[in-house]
Amino acid sequence: MTVDPEHTDSDVVAALHVEVSAWRPSRVPDLVELTDRLADSWRRPVAMASALGAAGLALLLLLSLVVVGLATANVGWAGSVKDHLIHMP
Amino acid sequence: MPTEDAQRGSRDLDPATQFPELYEREYVNVFRAIRAMVLNEQEAEDLTQDAFTRAYRARLRYKPTAPPGAWLHRIAVNTAISHLRRQKLARFLPMRLYQAPDDRDYTRSEARTMVEDALADLSPKLRAAVYLHFYLGYSREEVAHALNIPSGTVASRIAKAMIVMRRRLALPDTEQNSAPGRWNR
Numbered sequence: 422m423t424v425d426p427e428h429t430d431s432d433v434v435a436a437l438h439v440e441v442s443a444w445r446p447s448r449v450p451d452l453v454e455l456t457d458r459l460a461d462s463w464r465r466p467v468a469m470a471s472a473l474g475a476a477g478l479a480l481l482l483l484l485s486l487v488v489v490g491l492a493t494a495n496v497g498w499a500g501s502v503k504d505h506l507i508h509m510p
Numbered sequence: 511m512p513t514e515d516a517q518r519g520s521r522d523l524d525p526a527t528q529f530p531e532l533y534e535r536e537y538v539n540v541f542r543a544i545r546a547m548v549l550n551e552q553e554a555e556d557l558t559q560d561a562f563t564r565a566y567r568a569r570l571r572y573k574p575t576a577p578p579g580a581w582l583h584r585i586a587v588n589t590a591i592s593h594l595r596r597q598k599l600a601r602f603l604p605m606r607l608y609q610a611p612d613d614r615d616y617t618r619s620e621a622r623t624m625v626e627d628a629l630a631d632l633s634p635k636l637r638a639a640v641y642l643h644f645y646l647g648y649s650r651e652e653v654a655h656a657l658n659i660p661s662g663t664v665a666s667r668i669a670k671a672m673i674v675m676r677r678r679l680a681l682p683d684t685e686q687n688s689a690p691g692r693w694n695r
Contacts, residue, residue: 433628433676434644440625441645446541446555452533455563 521577525569532578533562539579539646540586546641547590547634549626557593561586576655580648583656587638594634628678635659636671643668 520535540561545554565585572581629637635657642648642656643664653668654661 430672430676433672433679436625436679437640437644437675440623441542441546441641444542444545444551445538446558447551449537450559452530452562452566455559456566459563459566 520579520582523578524574525565525572525578525581529566529569532582536579536582537562540582542645543583543586543638543641544590546629546637547587548594549630549637553593557589558586560593561589564589577652579646580652580655583638583642583648584658587635587657590638591634624679628675631674631678632671636667639664639668640671640675 520532523532523535525532537558541554541558544557544561545551548554548557561582565582568585572578576584629640632640639653639657642653643650648656650664651661653664657664659667
């Protein structure tokens with residue numbers, strides 16, 4: 422729709438009305454559809470946080486095992502403590 | 511000149527208790543507001559659903575300082591603006607992360623009407639102002655509330671938008687194609 426240069430704002434508004442009236446969504450979803458999606462929206466972040474937390478704890482546990490394993494394997498004074506315990510009066 | 515939908519009105523509806531009615535009455539209007547801002551039908555459909563999801567979440571916080579329609583349109587305008595900002599930011603991403611619009615967008619822009627071309631010359635907020643004021647018949651105060659701008663600036667901005675649109679709609683096709691596509695704020 423072309424508007425003549427001499428025409429007024431009302432022509433522009435009329436053109437806008439013609440154009441915008443033709444804009445319609447292809448479908449209007451049921452409100453329940455949207456609210457259901459909203460009701461479930463907490464699940465994903467909670468599952469994500471939970472998985473991350475579990476993975477972090479597992480890693481921490483593994484790391485502590487390694488540290489304990491390495492530390493106890495090479496303790497210089499372990500033998501003297503053992504001797505002391507064996508020969509304790 | 512308000513539309514039939516707008517005339518039927520949603521002024522008497524309380525979002526907290528009558529959200530389904532508000533949804534039914536305003537869905538198409540909100541879609542059109544977003545469509546006017548993003549100038550893309552598919553994006554407008556998704557964003558309308560996003561806007562209503564946000565509104566549903568915020569329905570209990572509604573205060574009757576503005577009509578429910580203006581409140582709803584404010585959420586819609588903010589949703590569309592966030593989307594446009596994200597789109598703008600995405601252009602700075604490395605090539606693999608940012609997927610350039612495909613040929614369909616080119617075809618779509620070719621099929622654009624003159625009114626859409628005229629709207630494209632305005633900033634997204636100004637497009638929304640034009641739609642709310644001239645199509646839905648919102649008052650300056652309601653437009654100001656929906657756009658979160660002072661009501662004093664609404665009139666001058668709308669008048670400016672009108673000049674731009676009138677000029678654009680009056681231009682012949684050849685001049686339109688060479689006209690700068692910069693937004694008028």
